Amino acid sequence: MPQHPHAALLGAGAAVLDDSALHRLTADLGAPVRVAVTGRAGAGRGMVRRALRGAGALLADPGEPSDVDVYVFVETLTSDDVALLAGVDRPTVAVLNKADLTCFRGAGPVAVAAARCQELQRRTGVPTRPLAALLAVAASRDTAGQRSLIDALRTVGANPARLAPGMRHRLLAELDLFGTAIAAAAVGRGADTPALAALLHQASGISAVLEEIDRAAAPIRYRRLIGALARLADAAVGPRGAGVAEFLAGDAVALARMAAALDVVGAAATTVDPVGAAATTVDPAGAAATTVDPVGGCATHLRRAVRWRHYAQGPVSALHRRCGTDISRGALRLWLQAGGVVEAMP
Amino acid sequence: MSEHRGVILVIGPALSGATSVANALRQRRGGCRVVECLGPGERPAAVVFVVSAAAPMTQSQIALLDAAAASTDAVVAAVAKIDVHRGWPQVLEENRALAASPALSWVGVAADPHIGPSKLEPLIAALDSALARDRRSPRNQLLPNKSHAQSRIRDRERAVAFRELRVARVQLTGQARATCASMRADLRRDAAGLSRRGVDEFCSGVRRRSARAVAELDATLSRLVDDLDIAGIDIPWIDTPGIDGAPESCPALETYLPRFGRVRADRVTALLSAGFGLGVALTFGRLLADLAPDWTAAITAASLLAGIGLSGWVIRARGLAAERAALDRWVTEVTAGLRTAMEERVVMQVLAAETAMAAEATAGRNASCRIRPGDDRP
Numbered sequence: 037m038p039q040h041p042h043a044a045l046l047g048a049g050a051a052v053l054d055d056s057a058l059h060r061l062t063a064d065l066g067a068p069v070r071v072a073v074t075g076r077a078g079a080g081r082g083m084v085r086r087a088l089r090g091a092g093a094l095l096a097d098p099g100e101p102s103d104v105d106v107y108v109f110v111e112t113l114t115s116d117d118v119a120l121l122a123g124v125d126r127p128t129v130a131v132l133n134k135a136d137l138t139c140f141r142g143a144g145p146v147a148v149a150a151a152r153c154q155e156l157q158r159r160t161g162v163p164t165r166p167l168a169a170l171l172a173v174a175a176s177r178d179t180a181g182q183r184s185l186i187d188a189l190r191t192v193g194a195n196p197a198r199l200a201p202g203m204r205h206r207l208l209a210e211l212d213l214f215g216t217a218i219a220a221a222a223v224g225r226g227a228d229t230p231a232l233a234a235l236l237h238q239a240s241g242i243s244a245v246l247e248e249i250d251r252a253a254a255p256i257r258y259r260r261l262i263g264a265l266a267r268l269a270d271a272a273v274g275p276r277g278a279g280v281a282e283f284l285a286g287d288a289v290a291l292a293r294m295a296a297a298l299d300v301v302g303a304a305a306t307t308v309d310p311v312g313a314a315a316t317t318v319d320p321a322g323a324a325a326t327t328v329d330p331v332g333g334c335a336t337h338l339r340r341a342v343r344w345r346h347y348a349q350g351p352v353s354a355l356h357r358r359c360g361t362d363i364s365r366g367a368l369r370l371w372l373q374a375g376g377v378v379e380a381m382p
Numbered sequence: 383m384s385e386h387r388g389v390i391l392v393i394g395p396a397l398s399g400a401t402s403v404a405n406a407l408r409q410r411r412g413g414c415r416v417v418e419c420l421g422p423g424e425r426p427a428a429v430v431f432v433v434s435a436a437a438p439m440t441q442s443q444i445a446l447l448d449a450a451a452a453s454t455d456a457v458v459a460a461v462a463k464i465d466v467h468r469g470w471p472q473v474l475e476e477n478r479a480l481a482a483s484p485a486l487s488w489v490g491v492a493a494d495p496h497i498g499p500s501k502l503e504p505l506i507a508a509l510d511s512a513l514a515r516d517r518r519s520p521r522n523q524l525l526p527n528k529s530h531a532q533s534r535i536r537d538r539e540r541a542v543a544f545r546e547l548r549v550a551r552v553q554l555t556g557q558a559r560a561t562c563a564s565m566r567a568d569l570r571r572d573a574a575g576l577s578r579r580g581v582d583e584f585c586s587g588v589r590r591r592s593a594r595a596v597a598e599l600d601a602t603l604s605r606l607v608d609d610l611d612i613a614g615i616d617i618p619w620i621d622t623p624g625i626d627g628a629p630e631s632c633p634a635l636e637t638y639l640p641r642f643g644r645v646r647a648d649r650v651t652a653l654l655s656a657g658f659g660l661g662v663a664l665t666f667g668r669l670l671a672d673l674a675p676d677w678t679a680a681i682t683a684a685s686l687l688a689g690i691g692l693s694g695w696v697i698r699a700r701g702l703a704a705e706r707a708a709l710d711r712w713v714t715e716v717t718a719g720l721r722t723a724m725e726e727r728v729v730m731q732v733l734a735a736e737t738a739m740a741a742e743a744t745a746g747r748n749a750s751c752r753i754r755p756g757d758d759r760p
Contacts (some may be wrong), residue, residue, distance in 0.1 A: 078437035078473065110436040112397045114443060134436055137466045142498035208468060213497060 042066075042261075048288035052279035057271055064264035069253040070096040075108030076117060080133045083169040084108050090176030091242045093249065102126065103256045104249050113156055121162050127252035128162055131245055135166035136214035145214055146241060163248045168240045171215045175236035182229040185219075187211070189232075192216065193224040211326050254299035255355060261296045262358075265289060271284070287369050294366025297359035301347075337371035340364075388414045389424060390509070393450050394432030395443050399462030402494035403432045406502050428456040428513055430505065435461045435470035435490065439477050446480055456512035459488045460505050465495035487512065540743055543610055544736070550606050553731040554599070558724035561595050566717035573709040578702055581709070588713065592720050599724050603731050610735055648700075655696040663689025 042065045049058055069095050078305050084106065089095055096102035105128045113130070121130060132138075135149035142148065149166035157164040161358045176183075176288045188203045199207075207216050215236065222235050237243070265284060272281040283289065348360025372378075392407065394400030400418060407430070408416040429450045433439055439447070448452060451457045461477065464470040470490050478488050489504040569588060576584055667685035671678045 076437055076440060078476065111434055114395060114440045116440045116442045134467075137436070140466070213466060249531070 042292055045288045045292040048286060049283060052283045053268070053271070053277075054155060054276075057268065061264055061268065064267075067260065068094040069103045069256060070094050070100065071104050071106055071249060072096045072102030073106045073108060074133075075133075076114075077111065078300070079108045079110045080169055081108045083173060084133055084167065085129060086177070087167070087169040087172035087240070087242055088245075090173055091237075091246055093246060104129065104252050106131055106245070107162075107248065110134050111138075112152065113160065118160060119304055121160055124162075127255065129245065129248045129252050130156070130160070130162045130164040132156070132166045133169050135241060136168035136171060136212060136239070138166075140214070146239060150241075163252060164243050166242045167245050167249050168215070170210070170212055170240075171236045172240035172242035174210050174215060175233045175240060175242075176232075177210075179229055182232060186223055186229065186232060189216070189220045189223040192220040211236075226291075251299075251302075253304070254296070258293075258296040258300045258355075258359065261293060265293075269359065287373070290362075290366045290369045293362040294369075297362040297366075300359045301363070334371060334374045334376050337366065337367050337374055338376060341367035341371060389420075389426045390414050390428050391414045391420055391426035391450070391454070392416060392418050392432060393436075393446070394462070395446060398432050398434045399491075400432040402506070403430060403460060403462055403491060404489075406493035407501065407505075407548045410502060410506060426454050427459065428509055428516070429454045430509065431457060431459045432462050432491075433459070433477065434550045435463050435467035435473050438473055439480050441534055444480055444482070451483065451486070456509075456516040457486060458505065458508045458512050459486050460491045461488065462493060464501065465492040466489040506638045537743075540739060543739060547606075547610070547732055547735055547739075551728060554602060554606075554728040555725055556731075557602070557722060558595075558599060558728060561598075562721035563680060564725070565591055565595065565720075566713060569713040570710055571718070573713055576706055576709065578698075578705070581705065584709065588716060592716065595720065596724065596727075599727060603637035603728065607731070607735065610739075648704075651697060651700050653695040655700070658696060659691075659693030661689075662692050712723060732753050 040077070046058070047144045048061060049061055053061065071088060073081050073088065073095065075081050075084075083257055085095055089107070103126070105124060105126050107121060107124075107128055109119070109130065109135055113121070117130075121128065130153075132149050132153050136145050138145040138152070139148040146166060146168070153164040153166050177185075178201075185207075188199065188207055191199050191203070192207070211219055218235065219232060222232060227235065268280060268284060271277065272284060274280075344360045344364040344367060348357045348364060352360065368376075390407065390411070392400050392404035394403075404416050404418050407414070414427075417424075417426075431447050431450050433443055433447075447457075447459065459477065459481065461470050463475045467473070474488050474490055478484070478486070481488075487508045489508050490501070491505045492501040493496070494500070533619075569584075572584060572587075663685040666683050666688065670681040672684070673679065
């Protein structure tokens with residue numbers, strides 16, 4: 037995301053809120069999602085932790101409550117893993133680690149691991165992604181480390197026999213077999229340090245894991261937004277309360293709530309079925325429905341508002357009911373902005 | 383066990399590489415039948431437990447290893463895919479520490495390697511030595527599987543015995559009820575046609591029949607207990623006090639029979655009977671005196687005699703009817719008491735059997751828990 041996701045909301049808030057309230061709102065909305073790494077012993081939880089930290093995720097300290105859990109396993113989910121995953125009460129992302137060692141035949145290890153993850157996700161209902169934590173850690177290494185690595189990789193490509201034993205061990209420890217193979221091939225084609233880091237980053241699958249964590253955290257962000265706005269309601273009764281009340285009832289807040297709610301229902305839809313449920317079950321207005329799209333037609337916005345109103349009245353959880361209401365309200369604001377006219381019932 | 387020689391079971395969790403190991407073993411050991419799934423009733427000569435080198439075993443995989451080791455005498459555990467997982471020696475050591483039996487031999491294999499040559503020799507060597515050891519001393523020294531199997535058989539026997547007990551309880555209670563019902567019907571019929579002289583004999587007959595019914599029930603119960611004893615469960619015989627001899631369970635006859643209760647002559651009956659006799663005597667006397675006025679004195683005497691006789695007969699008949707009614711009540715009471723006593727006896731005995739079985743089951747489980755750690759070492 038290029039800028040603060042709630043930039044419009046904060047911009048509107050800056051006009052009416054005092055400094056401390058604005059500061060608190062910014063802090064509430066910008067608070068990062070804390071990730072805890074759990075999982076099977078020996079599956080590389082430490083390496084996954086390093087990979088996530090290297091990729092910019094905020095890891096919860098031991099003993100600190102986390103927002104999203106990452107469950108690390110290898111090869112496939114054993115019955116112990118399935119039992120643990122069935123009992124989680126936090127948003128959880130399952131990660132198939134050591135994906136670079138899955139299979140060296142056919143489509144390659146990462147593709148095989150991705151297919152396996154899809155099957156496991158279908159079985160458990162928990163979003164599951166492959167990850168080669170070792171490669172992700174290697175990709176986030178500093179430039180000096182990369183440069184000596186590139187020298188060793190050149191030797192591997194040119195004449196493997198001349199590789200010093202210490203270097204060979206280092207390559208195996210830092211890249212392992214698959215990583216060494218693809219990195220040596222890339223270096224042979226003339227890749228430099230950033231290109232190598234990009235290749236390892238792409239091969240590791242860490243970005244898909246981060247996306248999945250982001251998606252799993254959508255309900256948390258939505259709740260944070262609702263909570264922050266609820267705290268602001270206290271300020272709406274003071275001497276300067278009229279401006280705050282107007283801000284809370286304004287378009288910026290409605291659209292911010294709509295965006296957060298769309299994240300929540302979009303995440304739920306992709307959790308159930310990553311292929312097509314998002315478009316068929318909750319989204320009558322096409323792909324644009326899971327984003328706040330102010331350029332839709334007047335009729336589109338109205339249809340969307342009605343549709344989400346029905347969704348909120350359907351058999352859904354309390355969270356989704358609130359989300360449906362928020363989306364419907366936001367769509368009605370967009371409809372008004374697009375020139376919709378409120379008519380009295382005949 | 384010679385008929386089983388040659389069946390090698392290769393078993394392992396999903397995606398552990400068990401199929402590759404089975405295929406490789408099949409090629410390398412043509413003489414043996416290598417299977418991944420046993421047929422019904424089949425028993426393997428050896429089990430190869432395959433687990434991936436990607437990570438140490440989980441609890442469910444340890445349970446699978448235990449289950450595999452319990453069914454056979456020779457077990458070899460293999461860590462597969464050592465061609466790609468460089469950390470396999472550590473995984474192997476951790477698995478060795480996790481497994482219940484320290485005597486289990488662990489080897490690393492690469493049965494269908496993606497990189498480098500296949501590595502199967504350690505597995506084959508370990509398998510051979512396991513089979514040889516098994517032939518030398520055909521007793522599993524790895525796990526207490528014998529006692530395990532025995533305890534499983536005992537569990538099954540116990541479950542069957544519990545079920546039999548429940549069935550027996552229902553049957554015996556029903557039988558007691560039916561016996562008492564038929565006995566009551568018989569005795570009431572007898573009591574209705576009883577003569578005065580037969581009362582004593584009838585009473586002792588009732589006692590005899592009750593005693594016989596109780597004896598029959600006892601015989602059935604002891605047969606049941608004997609059956610359970612054969613199944614290896616020691617069941618004490620409960621002597622329910624008060625119903626060994628049926629007569630004790632009979633209510634005292636005196637409470638129902640006026641004759642045995644130092645008969646107070648029923649004065650009303652006597653009065654009415656006397657009145658009836660007097661009336662008959664007067665009526666007949668008058669009638670006959672009118673017909674034959676000459677014989678008045680003789681007729682008066684005869685009528686009086688007949689009246690007195692008639693009074694006596696009515697008193698006796700009335701007494702007999704009362705006695706029969708009392709006997710009828712008594713018989714009902716006796717059979718009801720007998721039924722209660724018999725049912726109580728059945729319930730007590732079955733309860734004693736169940737208690738004994740439960741105690742035995744608890745003792746057996748404790749014993750097997752105690753055995754487990756000690757039996758691990760050869």
